[in-house]
Amino acid sequence: MSDAESGARDEARSASEAPLRLAGRLALLLAAIGRAVAEGELDRRMFVKSLYETGVRSLPIVVLTALFTGGIMVVQAAPIVERYGAHGLLGWGAGFGTLREIGPLLTALMISGRVGANNTAELGTMVVTEQLDALRALAIDPVGFLIAPRFLAIVTTLLLATLFADALALVGAAYVGAALLGVDPAVFYTGLTSGLLGFGDVAHGLVKSVVFGVVIALSSCHYGLATTGGAPGVGRSVNAAVVVSAAGVFLCDFFVSFLIA
Amino acid sequence: MISFREVSKRFGTRTVLDRVTFDVPRGAISFVIGASGAGKSVLIKHVTGFVRPDAGEIWLDDLEVSRLGERELASVRKRCALVFQHATLFDSQSCLENVALPLEKHGRGRTGAEIRARARALLARVHMEPFADRYPSELGEGMKKRVAIARALALDPEYVLFDEPTTGLDPVNARRVDRLIQTLSREGGVTSLVVSHDLTSIFGIADRIVMLYKGRVRLIGTPDDFRQSDDPVVRQFVRGEAEGPMDA
Amino acid sequence: MSDAPVVEHPRKRVLGALGQAGIETTRTVGSAYGVFVRTLYYLVRGRHEPGAIARQMYEIGNRSLVFVSLVMGFVGVILVYQGGVQTQRVLPDLSQLGATFLELLVRDLAPSLAALMLATRVGAGIAAELGSMAVTEQLDALRLSAADPVDYLVKPRFVASIVMLFVLTIVSGTVAYACGLVGARVFFDLSPRSFVDSSLVDPVDLGSGLVKCLAYGAAIPILSAHAGLSAKGGSDAVGAATTRAVVHSSLAVIALDFAISFGAHALFGGYSR
Numbered sequence: 001m002s003d004a005e006s007g008a009r010d011e012a013r014s015a016s017e018a019p020l021r022l023a024g025r026l027a028l029l030l031a032a033i034g035r036a037v038a039e040g041e042l043d044r045r046m047f048v049k050s051l052y053e054t055g056v057r058s059l060p061i062v063v064l065t066a067l068f069t070g071g072i073m074v075v076q077a078a079p080i081v082e083r084y085g086a087h088g089l090l091g092w093g094a095g096f097g098t099l100r101e102i103g104p105l106l107t108a109l110m111i112s113g114r115v116g117a118n119n120t121a122e123l124g125t126m127v128v129t130e131q132l133d134a135l136r137a138l139a140i141d142p143v144g145f146l147i148a149p150r151f152l153a154i155v156t157t158l159l160l161a162t163l164f165a166d167a168l169a170l171v172g173a174a175y176v177g178a179a180l181l182g183v184d185p186a187v188f189y190t191g192l193t194s195g196l197l198g199f200g201d202v203a204h205g206l207v208k209s210v211v212f213g214v215v216i217a218l219s220s221c222h223y224g225l226a227t228t229g230g231a232p233g234v235g236r237s238v239n240a241a242v243v244v245s246a247a248g249v250f251l252c253d254f255f256v257s258f259l260i261a
Numbered sequence: 262m263i264s265f266r267e268v269s270k271r272f273g274t275r276t277v278l279d280r281v282t283f284d285v286p287r288g289a290i291s292f293v294i295g296a297s298g299a300g301k302s303v304l305i306k307h308v309t310g311f312v313r314p315d316a317g318e319i320w321l322d323d324l325e326v327s328r329l330g331e332r333e334l335a336s337v338r339k340r341c342a343l344v345f346q347h348a349t350l351f352d353s354q355s356c357l358e359n360v361a362l363p364l365e366k367h368g369r370g371r372t373g374a375e376i377r378a379r380a381r382a383l384l385a386r387v388h389m390e391p392f393a394d395r396y397p398s399e400l401g402e403g404m405k406k407r408v409a410i411a412r413a414l415a416l417d418p419e420y421v422l423f424d425e426p427t428t429g430l431d432p433v434n435a436r437r438v439d440r441l442i443q444t445l446s447r448e449g450g451v452t453s454l455v456v457s458h459d460l461t462s463i464f465g466i467a468d469r470i471v472m473l474y475k476g477r478v479r480l481i482g483t484p485d486d487f488r489q490s491d492d493p494v495v496r497q498f499v500r501g502e503a504e505g506p507m508d509a
Numbered sequence: 510m511s512d513a514p515v516v517e518h519p520r521k522r523v524l525g526a527l528g529q530a531g532i533e534t535t536r537t538v539g540s541a542y543g544v545f546v547r548t549l550y551y552l553v554r555g556r557h558e559p560g561a562i563a564r565q566m567y568e569i570g571n572r573s574l575v576f577v578s579l580v581m582g583f584v585g586v587i588l589v590y591q592g593g594v595q596t597q598r599v600l601p602d603l604s605q606l607g608a609t610f611l612e613l614l615v616r617d618l619a620p621s622l623a624a625l626m627l628a629t630r631v632g633a634g635i636a637a638e639l640g641s642m643a644v645t646e647q648l649d650a651l652r653l654s655a656a657d658p659v660d661y662l663v664k665p666r667f668v669a670s671i672v673m674l675f676v677l678t679i680v681s682g683t684v685a686y687a688c689g690l691v692g693a694r695v696f697f698d699l700s701p702r703s704f705v706d707s708s709l710v711d712p713v714d715l716g717s718g719l720v721k722c723l724a725y726g727a728a729i730p731i732l733s734a735h736a737g738l739s740a741k742g743g744s745d746a747v748g749a750a751t752t753r754a755v756v757h758s759s760l761a762v763i764a765l766d767f768a769i770s771f772g773a774h775a776l777f778g779g780y781s782r
Contacts, residue, residue, distance in 0.1 A: 043366075060530035064760060068767045075770040076617055080609060089599065096595045101587065106763065109625060113755035117633070121748020126351075134349035137309060137342065138363040138412070139335040145366070180774060196598050231644050235637030235747035242755050246629045247580060254583040257590065 022244070026218045029225075033148045041144030042152070050153035054115045058161050065110045066103070066165035070172030073098050078181055087183050091191025094173040099166055099201040105253060107165045108212035111158050112245040116220035119150055120241040123224025124234040132225075147221050154220070155213035162209035166202065208256050215248040262287055263308055263341075263420065263454065268317035270303060277303050279476040280317065285469075287419075290446050290453045292463050295473035296498070296507060301456040302346065304473070305422045308454070309343050310334040321420070339367065341420040342413035346428060348405035350397040356408045357393040360384055363415040383411040387441060403434030410441060421445065423455040427462050435459065439466050460501060464488075472498065474507075537757060541735040544659060548667050548731065551660040561665040569631050569666065570673030577626045577677050578684045584622060585685030586692035588613075593697050603697050607704030610689055616714040616773075617721070619682030620674070621766045624725035626681075627674060628758035632733035635666055636754030639737025640747040648738065658738060666730040674726035678718075717773040724765045732757040 036042060077093035123146070126132050135142045170192065174185040223241035227233050263285040270278040277300040285291045293301045306312040307319050310326055319326045326337055350359050361380040363369075370376035384390040387407040397405055406426065413421060423442065427435035443466045445451040457463055463470060464484050472479040472487070472495060480487065480495050487499050497505030593606055639662060642648050648658050693699040733754035740750035 060527050061756060061760060063527070065763055068763045071767045072617070072763070072770055075767070075774050076613060078774060079612075092595075092599070096591070100591055109629070110756070110759055113629065113759050114752065117748075117752040117755055121745060121752055124748060125745045130345050130347060130349045131351055133311060134345060134351075134409075136311070137338055137345070138366070138416070139338040140363065140366050141335075176771070180771065231747045232637070232641035234745070235641050235751050238748050238751035239633040239637045242629045242633050242751075243576070246626065247576060250580040250583050254587055257587050 022222075026222055029147070029218055029222055030214070032143050033151050036141065036144040036148045037152075039144075041141050042148045043145045046145060047149035047152055050149045051156060054150075054153045054157040055160075057115055057118065058111050058157055061110045061114050062107060062161045062165050063168065065106050066168035067172040069098065069102055069106050069165070070094070070169035070174075071176040073102060073169070074173045074176045075180065078177075082181070087181070088187060088191050088194070089196075090177050090181065090183050091170075091174075091188040092194070092196045093191075094177070094188075095170060095192045095197050096201055098169045098173065099197065099205045100257075101205075101253070103166045103169055104162050104205040104208045104212060105249065107162045108158060108209065108216065108249050109246060111154070111161060112216045112220070112242055112249065115154055115157065116216040116245050117238045117242050119154065119217075119220040120224040120227075120238045121234055123147075123150075123221060124227035124237045127225060127227045128230055128234060147225075151217040151221060154217035155210060158209050158213035158216065159206060162206060166205060204260060207260055208253060211252045211256050212249045215252055216245045219244045219248060262320075262322060263452075264318075264320040265304070265307070266318045266320070268304070268307060268314045268319060270300070270307075270312065270315050276476050278314075278473075281473070281476070281478055282317075283471050283478055283481055285420075285452065285454050287452050288446065288450060289468040290442060290455065290466055291469045291471065292467040293454065293456045293471050293473060294458060294463055294498070295479075297458065299473045300476050301458075301473055302424050305343070305424060305454060305456050308420075308422055309338050309341055311343075339416045340418055341422065342416065342418040343422045344406075344410055344413045344424065344426060346424040346426075348397065348402070348409040350405055350408055350412070352397050355394050355396055356384060356389060356400075357381065359397070359408060360412045360415055363412065367416060369416065380415070383414055384408070386414070387411045388437075401434075403430045403437065406430065406434075406438060407441070410438070414445075418451065420452045420454065423453065423457075425456055425458075427457065427459045432461075435462065436465075442466060460499065464499075537732075537735070540739070541732050541757075544663060544735045544738070545727075545731045547657070547659040548663050551657070551664045552668070555660040555664060558665065561661075562668050565665045565669035566673055568634075569627070569669045570676055573627060573630050573673075573677060574680060576630055577623050577681045580626055581619070581622060581681035581685040582688040584618070585688035588618070588685075589689040589692040590696050593693065603693075603699060604703055605706075605709075606693060606697070606699065607690070608706035608709040610704075611686060611707055612709040612714055614682050614686060615710050615718045617718070617766065617770060619685065620678045620718050620721040620725060621762060623678045623681050624674060624721070624729065624762045625759055627670070627677065627725070628729050628733075628762055629755055631670065632729050632754040632758040633751050635730060635733040636737040636740075636751045637747060639734055640740035640750035643738060643740040643750075644742065644746055659734075663730065663734040663738075666734060667727065670730040671723060671726035674729075675719075675722050678722050713773060713777040717769055720773075721766065721769050724769060725762050728761040728765060729758045732761055 073094040074090065077090060077097070081087060081090045081093050132142050135145060174188040177183040177188050178185050220241045223237040223244070227237040265281050265283055268278055268281045269276070281304065293304060295301050303312055307314055308321065308326060310329060310331070314327050317327070321337055321341060324337065326334070329337065351362070354362070357377065357380050360383050361376050364376045364379055370379055381390055381393060384393050387410055389404060389407050389411060392400065392404065400408070426438050426442065430438065439462050442453050442455065446453050455462070467484055469481070470484060470487055471481050474494055480490060480492060487495060490496060493506045497507050589606065589610055592610065593603055596603060596606065651658050651661060690701050690704050693704050694701060736750045736754035736757060740746040
């Protein structure tokens with residue numbers, strides 16, 4: 001019991017690691033990944049494999065999350081729309097929130113929990129069992145072979161998943177709107193496409209999803225690589241990675257919202 | 262030849278290596294022995310640059326390893342393989358893929374088929390060819406250790422460092438690994454540096470032995486020198502006695 | 510064990526993945542429900558240990574407060590900004606912005622976002638801790654001394670999580686509202702007096718917000734503890750358990766959010782207008 005408790009304390013200490021130093025470490029990792037890619041060290045086969053795995057892992061939760069998100073958005077938009085008696089605006093009301101904020105945010109949080117955490121656990125296990133050193137002993141660059149492929153796979157997956165989740169959430173929203181408010185899905189779609197929403201709103205969300213992907217991929221790789229201390233250490237790393245990812249995602253959401261407004 | 266010159270290493274306040282100096286001659290099987298925690302593993306990890314000395318130099322032929330950066334170390338690691346104490350196979354890959362990986366990454370073989378054939382030949386050298394398509398989680402420790410040795414041999418290294426190769430193996434598997442190390446040196450001309458505290462291995466296959474005690478070199482010599490030594494510390498270790506001058 | 514991190518057999522089909530996710534969800538819900546029932550049982554019949562509960566309240570509540578409040582502060586500004594910009598496309602005036610924002614916060618955003626943060630921060634923590642205990646056989650040691658880990662470990666976290674989620678929701682919701690107020694002033698030049706307007710918050714909003722707090726607060730520790738307790742194997746098992754905890758609790762929050770929102774609107778929708 002006392003072991004576990006001191007472990008939890010260590011985790012909190014590493015999670016609340018001076019933010020600037022953490023940002024510095026993430027930047028260094030990003031630079032190393034960039035260098036590996038630029039110098040052609042990226043292992044293409046590992047990239048395809050990582051992409052496939054992150055895709056398969058993400059699909060079920062992205063589908064579930066997107067459908068629920070659409071439903072939630074309609075239920076929340078409903079009273080506002082009803083207050084003005086403007087059913088034609090339901091698509092707009094649920095749409096802008098989904099495309100610009102909630103779609104990218106929730107997809108990122110879920111993928112951070114599923115793929116990011118999994119990535120940390122895998123890398124952490126490899127570090128703890130010296131598999132990473134074994135790579136170096138074979139004169140294979142771990143960044144090009146392991147880190148860069150995973151990084152790129154996570155960023156790509158999140159971008160595609162957000163695009164997919166946006167569409168699915170809006171379909172879900174249309175049918176929840178029909179069930180709850182009696183708004184014909186056709187009216188909903190008209191509300192979406194009547195000109196109040198444009199490609200700009202979709203792009204806004206997609207730009208965010210790329211930034212979120214970078215944040216999630218970097219922090220999950222960083223904490224995986226920084227794992228020490230056996231099985232409990234892997235748990236602590238995963239914990240720290242998801243917390244830092246979540247905080248980073250919201251923080252970046254704030255800045256990106258204004259930067260590209 | 263691998264040379265350690267006045268190598269010192271501390272972790273925190275603990276001195277692990279204290280001005281260690283010795284040479285590892287080519288073609289022979291050299292052992293570094295000593296009690297657990299005597300700094301043996303740390304010592305050989307200096308050779309491939311996994312650990313940096315606080316003071317002193319490590320030379321691999323005419324290269325000063327201790328001065329090289331991570332990127333330059335790649336060339337050292339191709340010539341000097343390290344077999345870790347735990348097998349450290351990549352668990353997401355089959356035995357064949359594990360052995361093929363360094364071949365692929367370093368362009369040893371033009372086609373996939375050629376690489377796979379080479380990997381199979383390497384597995385055959387350690388008598389693991391029938392298990393080529395198994396995953397590490399399906400194998401016992403002794404088998405994994407042999408696959409790890411095959412993987413380490415993939416790049417035709419001149420030197421192979423073994424970190425406690427027989428620890429955690431049953432006696433039969435341990436002797437098989439010993440025989441493998443012996444064959445590599447006698448028939449393949451490989452220079453082996455083995456870290457061990459397994460007395461059967463030490464007196465079975467060693468040409469030369471370096472004993473570390475409290476971070477310093479205690480004795481260098483042949484197995485016979487060790488058997489006949491009247492140093493009480495050496496005597497206690499080689500006889501495996503509970504009572505003696507060594508610290509608990 | 511499909512999400513054991515390192516074992517991968519990449520021949521799984523996409524549909525297979527979806528189907529397996531469905532089967533696993535059912536199985537997880539079933540066995541997590543068992544943990545839930547046992548927790549409720551021990552709440553009535555188990556040991557009384559206010560010390561352990563207080564320690565968990567500190568662990569779950571106090572140590573998440575800064576994280577959750579910080580995030581919610583940023584969220585408050587973003588939502589007011591995005592909502593304001595969009596509303597301006599349709600309506601000429603923003604006089605309802607503050608009132609609508611408060612309504613949304615009370616009804617949904619404050620409890621749901623705080624719970625998503627808690628699912629990440631606390632869910633992962635619980636699973637990592639219990640998972641480590643499971644693989645190092647500390648749980649078996651507990652069982653051998655005739656102590657049910659649910660009573661000793663899950664119950665205090667359950668109580669603490671429910672209580673502290675209410676506190677976190679109220680505090681971080683207030684922070685979000687205050688930050689939104691500043692944002693409205695800066696971006697749209699809205700006076701704080703017109704922003705602070707609780708006329709749209711009715712008992713149904715308040716009620717569904719509180720029900721959400723209770724539901725999330727109960728679901729997160731149960732699902733996370735369940736993930737931790739069922740960890741088997743080596744270091745990859747703890748990582749896998751932690752992953753499962755975060756995914757299951759976050760999904761539970763989103764699903765409960767939908768169910769409760771939908772239910773509240775379907776039952777009391779008329780009243781709310």
